[in-house]
Amino acid sequence: MATVTSNNINSDNRARSSKVESPWKVMLKRLRRNKLAIVGLVVLIIMAVAAIFAPFLTDFGRDETNLARSNAAPDAEYRLGADSLGRDIYTRLLYGARISLTVGFVATGLRIFIGVVLGGVAGYYGKTVDNIIMRIADIVSCLPFLPMAITFVAIRGPSIYNVMLVLAILGWPGIARIVRAEILSLREREFMEAATALGISDFKKITSHLIPNTMASIIVSATTGIADAILTESTLSFLGLGVAPPTPTWGNMLTDANNQFVLQHRWWQWVPPGLVIFIAVLSLNLLGDGLRDALDPRLKQ
Amino acid sequence: MENLLEVKDLKTYFYTEDGVVPAVDGVDFELKPGQTLGIVGESGCGKSVTSLSILRLVPNPPGRIVEGEILFEGKDLVQATESEMQHIRGNDIAMIFQEPMTSLNPVFTIGKQIMEAIMLHQNLDKNAAREKCIEMLKLVGIPRAEQAIDEYPHQFSGGMRQRAMIAMALSCNPKLLIADEPTTALDVTIQAQIIELMKDLKDKLNTAIILITHDLGVVAEMCEHVIVMYAGKVVEEADILELYTDPKHPYTVGLMKSKPSLDDNRDRLEVIPGAVPNPLDMPEGCTFHPRCPHAMDICREKQPHLINNEEGRKVRCWLYEKEGEVK
Numbered sequence: 015m016a017t018v019t020s021n022n023i024n025s026d027n028r029a030r031s032s033k034v035e036s037p038w039k040v041m042l043k044r045l046r047r048n049k050l051a052i053v054g055l056v057v058l059i060i061m062a063v064a065a066i067f068a069p070f071l072t073d074f075g076r077d078e079t080n081l082a083r084s085n086a087a088p089d090a091e092y093r094l095g096a097d098s099l100g101r102d103i104y105t106r107l108l109y110g111a112r113i114s115l116t117v118g119f120v121a122t123g124l125r126i127f128i129g130v131v132l133g134g135v136a137g138y139y140g141k142t143v144d145n146i147i148m149r150i151a152d153i154v155s156c157l158p159f160l161p162m163a164i165t166f167v168a169i170r171g172p173s174i175y176n177v178m179l180v181l182a183i184l185g186w187p188g189i190a191r192i193v194r195a196e197i198l199s200l201r202e203r204e205f206m207e208a209a210t211a212l213g214i215s216d217f218k219k220i221t222s223h224l225i226p227n228t229m230a231s232i233i234v235s236a237t238t239g240i241a242d243a244i245l246t247e248s249t250l251s252f253l254g255l256g257v258a259p260p261t262p263t264w265g266n267m268l269t270d271a272n273n274q275f276v277l278q279h280r281w282w283q284w285v286p287p288g289l290v291i292f293i294a295v296l297s298l299n300l301l302g303d304g305l306r307d308a309l310d311p312r313l314k315q
Numbered sequence: 316m317e318n319l320l321e322v323k324d325l326k327t328y329f330y331t332e333d334g335v336v337p338a339v340d341g342v343d344f345e346l347k348p349g350q351t352l353g354i355v356g357e358s359g360c361g362k363s364v365t366s367l368s369i370l371r372l373v374p375n376p377p378g379r380i381v382e383g384e385i386l387f388e389g390k391d392l393v394q395a396t397e398s399e400m401q402h403i404r405g406n407d408i409a410m411i412f413q414e415p416m417t418s419l420n421p422v423f424t425i426g427k428q429i430m431e432a433i434m435l436h437q438n439l440d441k442n443a444a445r446e447k448c449i450e451m452l453k454l455v456g457i458p459r460a461e462q463a464i465d466e467y468p469h470q471f472s473g474g475m476r477q478r479a480m481i482a483m484a485l486s487c488n489p490k491l492l493i494a495d496e497p498t499t500a501l502d503v504t505i506q507a508q509i510i511e512l513m514k515d516l517k518d519k520l521n522t523a524i525i526l527i528t529h530d531l532g533v534v535a536e537m538c539e540h541v542i543v544m545y546a547g548k549v550v551e552e553a554d555i556l557e558l559y560t561d562p563k564h565p566y567t568v569g570l571m572k573s574k575p576s577l578d579d580n581r582d583r584l585e586v587i588p589g590a591v592p593n594p595l596d597m598p599e600g601c602t603f604h605p606r607c608p609h610a611m612d613i614c615r616e617k618q619p620h621l622i623n624n625e626e627g628r629k630v631r632c633w634l635y636e637k638e639g640e641v642k
Binding site: 036037203204206207208209210211212213215222223226227229272289 | 333364370402403404405406409410412414417418419421422423424431432467480483532540576586
């Protein structure tokens with residue numbers, strides 16, 4: 015066979031990497047070098063674990079009240095003090111993490127789903143379809159967030175699901191724009207022409223060739239998106255439009271501290287939830303930055 | 316023998332802002348099963364658009380097949396629906412592109428991309444497709460195929476990627492393989508290997524090949540039959556030996572002269588004066604007359620016909636019509 019001789023020549027040309035490295039492994043390797051991102055990731059994992067195992071980490075029930083000890087300062091019994099109804103702040107922080115993190119992840123997941131579907135269709139088909147979808151995106155992103163969110167929750171009633179829904183509905187244009195822009199350039203690449211020449215259908219081309227190529231930017235924008243969602247949930251809950259009491263979230267715990275006297279004399283009622291929100295958002299942003307660098311092809315070494 | 320592919324009076328025009336560009340303007344040719352046809356011509360003469368038209372891959376807009384028939388096994392591909400085309404692409408007609416570096420999706424392993432086509436067209440399950448894929452990679456001479464299947468395109472060299480592309484194109488045993496300048500982006504030693512490989516596979520699998528190139532050496536190496544295109548039209552069609560020993564059309568003669576050869580010691584190669592005419596502003600009469608050393612009055616006025624003689628030899632030139640040399 016004529017090709018046998020050429021094999022030997024060719025095998026010398028190739029990079030001698032016996033181990034196959036998938037793009038994900040490469041990304042993880044680079045991420046590991048970024049200390050701050052790893053700190054962020056570890057903090058988030060600790061928070062998630064604490065939220066999941068909340069009942070085992072505290073002696074109190076979530077809504078257990080002890081009016082005799084309301085507004086108690088931190089001591090041996092209430093490690094972070096008690097709120098106005100005598101509920102343990104530490105316990106409520108743990109349970110609040112469940113809601114806040116869930117809202118952050120689910121709302122962002124939903125937002126990405128809508129954004130990727132619409133952005134993918136707009137970018138791939140272009141022309142009229144693109145115009146219609148992107149003009150809708152423009153309209154949605156023109157809507158002022160808080161008034162819209164407040165109206166939405168006011169009509170549908172305050173609940174954790176409505177918070178997720180409103181975050182997704184008002185938040186998708188950002189993701190859709192990113193996905194569309196990437197697909198606009200990707201679809202002109204030769205491997206897409208090659209895919210067409212292999213007889214692959216439009217649906218498969220979008221889902222299995224184009225969207226995986228946009229994963230890097232989606233992940234980065236998702237990470238910071240989760241931070242945004244947690245903050246917005248806090249804002250809505252603080253305004254009494256998020257999750258209804260007595261279910262605790264980091265946001266509605268702050269609502270309890272909504273007056274001058276508490277702010278001045280009972281720091282334990284507002285510093286812990288505020289601090290936790292701050293740490294969670296900071297960690298997510300650090301991780302997002304780390305991922306951005308890890309997924310940047312220009313930094314290939 | 317039945318013709319596998321018959322292209323009749325194919326016209327693919329591009330409707331641009333500046334006007335209509337007749338990229339392919341009345342091209343005819345036919346191909347028998349297992350035959351290799353070369354399409355030769357300068358850049359922009361319409362060879363790539365011809366091949367894209369066969370697979371209906373011309374970007375629309377601005378491009379459109381305005382006239383003609385492309386009969387593949389008797390079925391007109393110009394009239395076929397998009398879903399019929401999806402079934403034909405990759406399955407009956409496959410294509411290899413010029414740039415192996417960018418024709419593979421960077422985020423998937425080589426195996427996944429080849430298996431996708433196999434699973435789509437041959438209804439094989441994952442394990443069977445994987446085996447078939449390894450078999451194809453071995454066939455195109457990729458060493459350590461069992462490991463290479465799980466590697467990513469960036470781990471392959473240019474020649475390896477072109478081999479993988481060929482494996483992908485041939486994985487569904489197509490009846491026709493269109494190779495659009497498959498060796499242009501490769502260095503010379505790899506070019507020779509790829510040509511060898513394609514010749515080898517052609518004999519094994521009996522696939523008909525349309526080879527598009529501007530490299531006359533590659534054509535001589537591989538093809539049985541050649542058509543020469545100029546400005547969207549076929550100017551000459553001949554068997555490979557006849558074309559090399561006795562080129563008829565002044566353009567073909569010019570192409571042959573401008574080819575470097577080891578045997579002669581010329582300091583400079585001969586060139587065809589001028590450049591390909593602006594497709595928006597084609598010269599009247601024969602499109603080649605401004606560059607033709609034999610241009611006559613009639614060339615400036617009227618389009619020559621494609622003159623056909625008995626041996627399947629065709630030429631589009633007034634010289635031969637007048638002299639009656641090829642009738």
